Amino acid sequence: MIIDVHAHWGPWFFTMDVAALNHAAMDRYGIGRSIVSATEAVIYDPATGNRALDGWLATTDRHYGYVTINPRRLEQAEKDLREYLPTGRFKGVKIHTDYTRSPADSPQTREALALVAAHGVPALVHTWGPTVLDLAATCQDTPGLKVIAGHMGADGHRHAIEAARGCDRLYLEPCYSHAPARRIAEVAAAVNPDRLLFGTDSTLIDPASAFGAVAAARLDPETAEKVAWRNAAALFDLPV
Template sequence: MIIDVHAHWGPWFFTMDVAGANLATMDRYGIALSIVSATEAVIYDAPAGNRALAEWLATSERHLGYVTINPRRQADAERDLREYLPTGRFAGVKIHTDYTRSPVSSPQTREALAMVAEAGVPALVHTWGATVLDLAEVCESTPGLRVIAGHMGADGYPYAIEAANACDRLYLEPCYSHAPAGRVSRVAAAVDRTRLLFGTDSTLIDPASAFGAVAAAGLDAETAELIAWRNAVRLFDLDITA
């Protein structure tokens, strides 16, 4: 079984045929469940994208959603968390720090993450380079907060190792548009394997990239299974068994 904790739903801002891509892509790679954010919510308008995603999720049994929040629009974030989390179709929160121009260390993102902690769900937060260290600091200082470092720092994955070892409520997922040799194996050897997840960045990136990176790491069977789905089940409290 495979659970993809970093995926998307909806068209992108460049020419790309994504109609029907979610299920077709999942079937191609054997992904049982994808947790998705609406591209409209991430890039343009969080409330509008969340609303569209909520309507679509009602038609899909193999997807759960992230409520995307813009840290600069706190009132919208509070309203959407109250409206969508109780439906049971949303498993967590998505924050893209770059598109919203809201660095992890900024006051507004700290406030947004405190709101997430109070809601009791995990947050998938975009990280790149050393920003994953900022996420660890905010997580450690926010009681009850659980965060997933999206892209595990990308080219800054050595920082992700430091971050994960500094905060036991920080999780890592590997999707990245490049595939540096040894990236996943180095991370897996250096951090608690119960805090490693699988993410693809589909439909923006073909899942082949993440699958190849994990396969090349040569992980033992138990670690591979934890990454593939067991850790996600525990983190998101999913009612799923193999």
Template sequence: MIIDVHAHWGPWFFSMEVGAVVTNLAVMDRYGIDLAVVSATEAVIYDPTTGNRAMARMLETTDRLLGYLTINPRRLDDAERDLRELLPTGRFVGVKIHTDYTGSPPSSPQTRAALELAAAHDLPALVHTWDRSPLDLAAAVADIPGLRAIAGHMGANGWRHAVEAANSVDRLWLEPCFSHTEAGRFAAVAAAVDPHRLLFGTDATLIDPAAAYGAVLAADLEPELAERVAWRNAADLFRLERA
């Protein structure tokens, strides 16, 4: 069993043959990924309102994808409406916040308010992190009761800060997808944090899952930890009965 906690559905602004849900499923099949939690590219890059609704319709077509409802921290009225209207579908299991595209770093008042909204709805928040920003996300987790957050990319080149962040609070998870290969990165993180806080994420369909898959395999994890990373921690975090 493998659960990908950081994936996307829909076309990108590059010349890439992605977009259709069959592409997501084909990529998942290639790497043995059973279930993926996806955000709509349209919602992340362009407009959350139309993107979230397009994905709600797509999610009705397959049981192998679950959704992140994308929140733009600068459009919280729209986010509250989307949550009210789309959560009853039962297909959205978390929220996605891209701090760079929205110009709203984890330390900003806007993103703090968005994270409070996620906590109020008891939804995990996948947050784009880079460099030192996992520390700011950890501070938000410490300040906001009940908030469960995933540091997307586990800080990317700031993964050492992600280790510090994850060890400072008990409601912050890390996932490894990153567009630049760095030998030993995931192994070092896995050796330094609570094994319950590690997840598997690929950034598909933007990045081929081979990158994250190879990083995890190269870490040569003990079988119990490998199982936790592959799916068990994600099943616990998202409260997935099927896993």
């Protein structure tokens, strides 16, 4: 059993066929559940994307959703959180700091994450390089907040180690468009295994990339199980 905590639903802004093969790819790698954000919500408009995703989630039992919010549109964010979280189909919040031009330590993102904490769900936040340290600082300053550092800093995975050691409410997921040798093994050896998750960035990236990178890390069986599904099930309160 694998739970993918970083996935997407809906077409991208360039031609690709991966979306049509999503369930086949999940089956190939044993991904039983995924938590998805609407591509439209991330890139274009959260309100219409969240609405479309809500309709689709009602037709599937393999996926849960993230309510995507824009820190610069907090009134709309609050409305969507109140509308979609009670359905049970949405298990967290997605914030893409680059597309919204809202860095993790900016006043608007701090306010948005305080709103997320008030609703009692985790947030998946895009991180790259040293920005994972900014996210950890914001999390540390926000009581009750639990955040997932998307891509665990990508090429800044050593910053992610520092960030996770400094904030016990920060989780790491590994998806990345490159696969540097020993990146995941190095993080797993240095961070509390209870705060490691599995994510693929599907449908933007084929799950083979993250699956192979994690397999190559040769995690011990207990850690591998925590990464694969146990930590995600606990963090998002998912039935298993």
